[in-house]
Amino acid sequence: MDDSKVALVTGGSRGIGAAIVRRLAADGMRVxxxxxxxxxxxxxxxxxxNAHQGHALCLEADAADPAGIAGVVEHALDRWGRLDVVVANAGVARAGGIDTLPAEEIDQMIDVNVRGVVHxxxxxxxxxxxxxxxxTIGSVNAERAPFAGAAAYAMTKAAVAGLVRGLARDLGPRGITxxxxxxxxxxxxxxTVDGPAAHAMTKWLALPRIGTPEEVSALVSYLAGPEAAFVTGASLTIDGGFAA
Structure with a gap:
């Protein structure tokens, strides 16, 4: 059996998730x-x-479905026989006032962004x-929400930050960060990085640009690697100074 590490990433088909899949595969993991x-x-x-001699496997599953996620874990184990890294990336964002946002959209964010991570x-x-x-992939909005309509989303991401702090204590004896x-x-x-929406966002940032998925995946790579063995229970912000 190949002794390469095996990673599981939820929501890995696009954006930050896809960049994480590519980066961990480039690091030598089977993903x-x-x-x-x-x-x-x-x-x-x-x-x-696969074109870059990596190993990846895609599996259909709703992050909010516990049985579906359990099936994905079993499939990965059947394929590669081990599990070393878990990246809970899948998430949804909906904007609107807490009194005007449809209840089903709030529930969807809780289901995917919180329950999905837990399951x-x-x-x-x-x-x-x-x-x-x-x-876990949270959001700087857990720390700062300077515009209206982000309350429900920020709530779900703040919940993830709290979960991480508690789990770090629970899993420390196993050496799991x-x-x-x-x-x-x-x-x-x-x-896009150079589109009008991105330029409009720069008024909130210390740096004159938005970030890229690859920059986020580099931080995930560090946390998943051996050099981060003494980092746990932390929320690391990568935001171009948005929260500065």
Whole structure:
């Protein structure tokens, strides 16, 4: 059996998630990742990784479905026989006043951004090796929400930060580190680095640009690697000075 480390990434078909899959594969890990829709996007990420002599596997699952996530963990174990790194990246964002945002949209954010993270970690823990790594992808909005309409989303990401602090205590005896990455404004499918939306965001930042998924994935790579063995229970913000 190959002794390469195995990582599981939720929501790995696009944006920050896809960058994390590519980076961990480039680091030499075998990476299983989930997608909820658009299988073609997920398969494109697999093909990109494999074209660079990496190993990736995409699996359809809703992050808010405990049975689905448990099945993904079992599939990865059947394929590669071990689990070393878990990155709970899947998330959704909806903007609106707490009194005007539809209740089902608030529930969806809680289901994916909070319950999804909990169920992912619960499914992985019995199989995660001692000395393993858990990384959650939160948001700088847990620390700062300077515009209206972010309350519900910020609530879900603040919950993740609290979860990480508690889990770090629970899992420390096993040598498992648990950390939270909090991106600020970052390029995605609807906001390119040099587009008008990105330029509008720079008024909130110390640096005159938004971030890239690859910059976030580099921080995840560090936390998943051996040099971060003494970092746990932390929320690390990567936001271009948004919260400064």
């Amino acid at each position: 299983a990742f989930t997608y909820a829709t658009k299988r073609d996007r997920a398969e494109q990420v697999v093909n990109e990784v 992912t970690i619960r499914a992985a823990l019995p199989h995660l090796r001692d000395g393993g790594r858990i990384v 648990v950390n939270n990455v909090q991106p600020g404004p970052t390029a995605n499918d609807s906001m």
